[in-house]
Amino acid sequence: MKLPHNQDRLSRFLAHPNRALWVIAAPMMMGFTIHSLYSIVDSIFVGKLGAEALAATGYIGAIFFAAISLTNGLSTGITACVSRAFGARDQGRMDHLASNGLMLSVSVGTLFSAVGLLIGPRLITLLGASGHTAELAWQYMLPLWLGMPLFFLTTALRSVINGEGDAKTPMIVLGMSTMMNMLLDPLFMFVLDMGIEGASIATIVAHSFAVLALMYVVFVRKRVSSRYSFANMVPRRELLGAIVAIGLPATMGQLMMAGGMVFVNKVLSTFGQLAVAGYVAGNRVDMVVALPILGIASGTMTMVGIFSGAGRPDLVRSTTLYAYRWSVILAIVLGGGIYLISDSVVGMFVDDAEALRIGRQYLGYAVFAYPLMAVGMTTGRVLQGLGFGWPSLVITSVRVLLFGGVGAYVAVYVFSAGIHFVWMSFIAGGTGSLFLSVYWVRKFLWKVQ
Secondary structure, three states: OOOOHHHHHHHHHHHOHHHHHHHHHHHHHHHHHHHHHHHHHHHHHHHOOOHHHHHHHHHHHHHHHHHHHHHHHHHHHHHHHHHHHHHOOOHHHHHHHHHHHHHHHHHHHHHHHHHHHHHHHHHHHHOOOOHHHHHHHHHHHHHHHHOHHHHHHHHHHHHHHHHOOOOHHHHHHHHHHHHHHHHHHHHHHHHOOOHHHHHHHHHHHHHHHHHHHHHHHHHHOOOOOOOOOOHHHOOOHHHHHHHHHHHHHHHHHHHHHHHHHHHHHHHHHHHOHHHHHHHHHHHHHHHHHHHHHHHHHHHHHHHHHHHHHOOOHHHHHHHHHHHHHHHHHHHHHHHHHHHHOHHHHHHOOOOOHHHHHHHHHHHHHHHHHHHHHHHHHHHHHHHHHOOOOHHHHHHHHHHHHHHHHHHHHHHHHHOOOOOHHHHHHHHHHHHHHHHHHHHHHHHHHHHOO
């Protein structure tokens, strides 16, 4: 008897685990890259409206990042839980997880939207915007917050698809949505003369397309094994607890990374604004290294969940080691390559000689931090795939906050150390996350039976 399409995919994954990792990781890498490209292009278009418009999006960006962190956290929780149920061929649990995840995501998105609409203007003022900039920020924020449930609905649908081992379909849909957004930006902003409001409306229209496309894949084409129903949307404490136990630490980790960058910028401001500019320029280049590693780590989370659910601890361990190998190789090759051409890549963002020197100096230290980051990032995702959410948050806290933030602060403000001690704090943070990774992998991964 022929297995259903998705169960046939599971059989292929079990037969070829290394190939399976790339089947999941490659589309994720592409998706992350496309989204980063959109962020740059969107900023370019908004910048054409003037400095106040670009500043307005900066104020909303801080609020919007919180929403995106929450959607990414829910996505991590749903994907990790569904992948284990998929690997175990537990149809009932998959159905309940998909439906409960959908209910939870839409509920949180609706609540987030209501709160944002209620306190939005006041929040914009609290963040420091004033006058015409505050008015522009609200014009930009209003459509986004009206459409906020769409972002959470997209999260719920694509997370289930990813959890069942299909990363290609969500990547295609979100890639098409992103390209549509980039095309609609100039149309709404300049041709239809909608200004900054047109940028956010373009985002909502493009995201509406993504929702409709994913709903077609799930409900019409039925390309997922999980089945949704109103009856299965009745909240089940155990299922929601499993999603939140992974999703909440993932959300907090993303927020902590954003806070860590703000903290480091504050420390660097001691050395002048050119030091901040050089670091920001180098930090933009970091994405070239981080995105492929994030793709491998995210794909590993799905595959570890599937193999764990399937009762194959041998594949859990071998896939984890395979992912470590490739993430570290990519970190070394990409990081080293970028450093060799650091003058050119940093020069794309700054043209001041001092800022360029500092950006190049930062990348010289970052070359040693990238492999450590790769291990910590991969470990966090592996443990999420096994159902452990908090270790990832602790690893991020040690790497970004304890060493990267507090360590840099103490070095500069207490011991009056030079700027290179800030870069060394990043390496120290990566080293700390490496030791934690070894500890948790030995504690959890090698005990999987």
